[in-house]
Amino acid sequence: MFSACAEVAGDHARVTVTGEVDMATADTMIQTALREPARQLTLDLRAVTFFDSAAIHAVVQLAQRFPPGALTVLPSRQVRRVLEISGLGEQGWLDPA
Template sequence: MDQERADENFTATAAVEGGRVVVTVTGEVDMSTADAMLHTATKDASPAAVLDLRAVTFFDSAAIHALLRLVDHYGERLTVLPSPQVRRVLEISGLSTQPWLSD
């Protein structure tokens, strides 16, 4: 896989708002970018997080693994805002009814 090409299709930015970190992710979350998403979401000492995935176009098993690590880290203080592509992957993987997944 072309690492440089994958990075061109991914961003993860964080901003602390109201006592929680809001992480906005765009592009492709895969084995070359999932750790960056995880690191961005956990680098601040915020007690809660919103993971905004509404601009994510690709989400693979490495992304699911990173997401589940965030669930372990934040527990019920995590909210995930999925794109249609992310929602479909979570449906297929059996995670679409989790309380952290926003409608």
């Protein structure tokens, strides 16, 4: 089951996503992330169990909308693996932990 919810504190938004992010849900993740005006975004994907090419594209779109250093992606093990395989494992927005 997919869910995406946003919490905003000042100019920082935190979007927590759970479940599968794919062609059917990636746009909802983007819309949730951009719903509230924020200068910084933390995209918490630690509870994501499936992440496909549509999800990769969604994260890249978010990275393009925020200036360097304003986006942080907290990946699950599965998300990190997909991003590494796709060549995005060294992006500055990907949390190294």
